[in-house]
Amino acid sequence: MDTPIYEIRSLKHSYGGQPVLSIDHLTVKQANIVGLVGPNGSGKSTLLRLLGLIERPTRGEIFFNGRRVQPFSDEARFLITMLPQEPFLMKRSVFNNVSYGLKLRRNGRNIVGKVNDALSLVGLASEDFARRPWYALSGGETQRVALAARLALKPKVLLLDEPTASVDAASAQLIKEATLRARQELGTTLIVASHDWQWLYEICDEVFHLFKGKIFGKGRETIIFGPWQRLKTGKWGKILSDNQQLQVSSPPNQEAAAVIDILSVSHDRPPTSGEDIVLSGTVSRLSLERKTGRLFATILTGDFPFNVGIAFEQVKKHTIFPGKTIFIRYRLDQIKWI
């Protein structure tokens, strides 16, 4: 069996005594694309900083290619690179920003060619951009130059923290294409934190869902946050904007978040028994999960988007397409609370 490129054991990380991340065990396979999803403050960026050896975990161990690593480890520092969320360049020209990492590696041969190649990968013409100072770029161009600086290093692992969050659609597309080319051409392992679920499900081999610093699922679940109220039926839940009742089992506290796994979708309202809850909703998005070949639907019930993985045959059978009203079913006794 191949050694995983990353292995995390009993990792805990805190800032000022406040725990922000707790992962018992996690492995990432070589050349995989791994997605991290979760709300703001869930620990995605912290996990990326730890994997990028920017910070040392408060407790626990990170193994890279089977060897224990930490910030400045010689075994890993030239193999891992990370693109932070907000575009940032050093106070020097575009050329010097992109060539910085190459110079650190004393990778002196044909630096100009390597910089030009990296810039063209992200859709920037070297003759127009190489001499520009750091302040003469738009936000999207800055992020693309920052990505070019990472791609020029031909890394084994590229960590991307919401790489398309603060750029326009055209820049986002170029960034997505460039990162995927790095994986195809160099076999780079990509770990991507993003709110763009559709993109992650299209490209990723695995998607991990983070919430309050813990990995609790593969990202297909729907999380619904409190506060919860007693409904007229005496059960706990919420009244949705279309007046449907979203019922849940008894929450541990009013602010707890419910993790709901949708069991089935259907064209017609299914029969229900004791613990079954059925809601009607409108399909708002349908996308392909690249690895499984399954389709991934987002169904709006009231204002809440439910995420559901659906087999291709089911989509055909129930003629599911965006805009269509369908029924989703979940069980109260299968709701998890976090």
Added chain:
Amino acid sequence: MRKCSDYLVSQQSHFNPALYIVMNFLLEGFLQAFNLLLSGNAETYSAVWATVKVSSYSIGSSLLMGIPLGFCLGYFDFAGKKPIRTIVDTLMALPTVFIGLVVYAFLTHRGPLGNIGLLFTLPGIAIGQTILALPIVIGLSATAVESMDKKLRITIMSMGANRRQLFLSTLWESRHGILAGSIAAYGRVMTEVGISMMVGGNIKWYTRTVTTAIALETNKGQFGMGVALGLVLLAIAFCVNLSVSLLRRRY
């Protein structure tokens, strides 16, 4: 010139003698400044040379000591950092006459360093001016490093830098802030009078700087000459800032 001024005054319905005097000083000063510089007045050039020389000594030594100390103060977290920072910030406001007094006390013949013979010399003034500039360089360099974007560290480390490379790259990235601090210190050194007067003694051809010459000319009632020397000082400061500005654009 007098005729021109008289004409201007006669045109005013409300004659203001104070304004007239000030205008006259400035006009005279401008003319004398050009005259002094273009005619190669030896006394003026001696004061200019003494100013440039002594300020270069002091700013050079304070940058050599101050930048590494300021960078370390801003970069590293250690016990006692905050009290040290407060002391440095306080020393940034040291009065020049007080420094002059202390340095004089040390360098005078009866003082602990009296045998070195630096009293009433340019190196003696430079010692005092270094004490003046050092806290400014340390304090503003530390501020420049502390105010660096936190993303810089992530960027440098994510490119594979080791500890030494991270340290050097952070220093280079904070160069504009450090440069601004150095210019502020240079300005303070160039324009101070207290140290130059007390430690240098304002000796003609030896320790007379532009600022002490201005003080002397004003005492003599030669206000025009004082303004002229002030303008010369301004011209030196302009040349220094222009050079720094060109350097900033280049790097």
